[in-house]
Amino acid sequence: xxxxxxxxxxxxxxxxxxxxxxxxxxxxxxxxxxxxxxxxxxxxxxxxxxxxxxxxxxxxxxxxxxxxxxxxxxxxxxxxxxxxxxxxxxxxxxxxxxxxxxxxxxxxxxxxxx
Amino acid sequence: xxxxxxxxxxxxxxxxxxxxxxxxxxxxxxxxxxxxxxxxxxxxxxxxxxxxxxxxxxxxxxxxxxxxxxxxxxxxxxxxxxxxxxxxxxxxxxxxxxxxxxxxxxxxxxxxxxxx
Numbered sequence: 676x677x678x679x680x681x682x683x684x685x686x687x688x689x690x691x692x693x694x695x696x697x698x699x700x701x702x703x704x705x706x707x708x709x710x711x712x713x714x715x716x717x718x719x720x721x722x723x724x725x726x727x728x729x730x731x732x733x734x735x736x737x738x739x740x741x742x743x744x745x746x747x748x749x750x751x752x753x754x755x756x757x758x759x760x761x762x763x764x765x766x767x768x769x770x771x772x773x774x775x776x777x778x779x780x781x782x783x784x785x786x787x788x789x
Numbered sequence: 790x791x792x793x794x795x796x797x798x799x800x801x802x803x804x805x806x807x808x809x810x811x812x813x814x815x816x817x818x819x820x821x822x823x824x825x826x827x828x829x830x831x832x833x834x835x836x837x838x839x840x841x842x843x844x845x846x847x848x849x850x851x852x853x854x855x856x857x858x859x860x861x862x863x864x865x866x867x868x869x870x871x872x873x874x875x876x877x878x879x880x881x882x883x884x885x886x887x888x889x890x891x892x893x894x895x896x897x898x899x900x901x902x903x904x905x
Contacts, residue, residue: 679832708892715798717879717897718833733892765832772891774821774883775840780832 678702679781681766686786688760696751696784698766707749708767708778711735718765724749725772753786760788791816791884795896802870802903810865810899812880821883822863823893824854826876833879839863850874870903877901 678701688694700707709721720733724743738757743749749768753760763785767778792815802808814820821840825833837848844856854865865878877900881893 681832715897717895718893719895720892723892767833774885774891775838777823777835777838778893779835780825782832783830785830 679766679768679779681764681781681784683784684782686784688786688788690788691755692788693752693754694760694786694788696753696764696766696786698749698751698781699747700749700766700768700779700781701747702768702770702779703746704768704770704779705746706769706772706776707743708769709733709739709741709749709751710765710767712763712765712783721751721764753788760786762786791882791894793880793882793894793896795878795880795899797899798897799900799902802901804872804903804905805869808867808870808874808901808903810878810880810901812863812865812896813861814863814880814882815861816882816885816894818885820856820861820863821885822854822856823881823883824848824852824863824865825879825881826850827879827898828876836865836878870901872903872905875901875903 682697708723710718722741724730740752766781769776769778794813823838824836839856847853880896
């Protein structure tokens with residue numbers, strides 16, 4: 676899982692509550708990403724950031740928000756507007772956004788909303 | 790459309806036998822292809838990538854992948870499977886136009902099961 680940490684590993688919330696997932700990297704990578712993983716659906720991109728104070732929506736951004744105030748940190752907030760928030764969330768980073776750069780992933784946070 | 794297909798949900802192999810996990814892609818222009826492995830309740834680990842050059846790419850843990858442009862495939866292979874190779878494998882392609890430009894597009898994953 677390299678130099679990317681995600682906390683907590685497991686998170687439980689009641690429906691209607693916002694929750695923030697932490698992602699920190701010490702790889703000095705410029706780009707950071709958030710993915711959602713559901714069984715049998717692969718990974719889907721929620722948000723990504725190429726540089727501090729800038730981020731773009733991915734394929735499934737509705738109901739999520741992010742911030743990128745520091746190079747090392749890219750927290751994800753799952754809001755009450757997300758209709759089906761229970762999933763495994765993965766944070767990743769890469770040296771840049773050039774086509775040849777691979778992404779490195781954190782260990783993930785499993786969010787359960789009841 | 791830009792996409793990746795992993796046609797097998799699960800591959801079963803006996804330990805010591807060769808293994809192949811299949812991947813086909815659809816993208817315009819030159820493809821940038823990646824393989825990742827995921828162990829249960831863990832993040833993804835990078836295995837290897839094809840950017841340009843030799844069609845046979847060697848990666849971590851004895852894995853290799855063969856790029857075939859005419860068949861738009863990038864199959865993952867290993868000459869001799871280990872029980873510890875049992876995991877979920879993802880193929881990905883870098884999108885190169887539109888909203889997906891620069892982002893990884895993942896297949897749905899193939900579960901590899903290696904039996905002793």
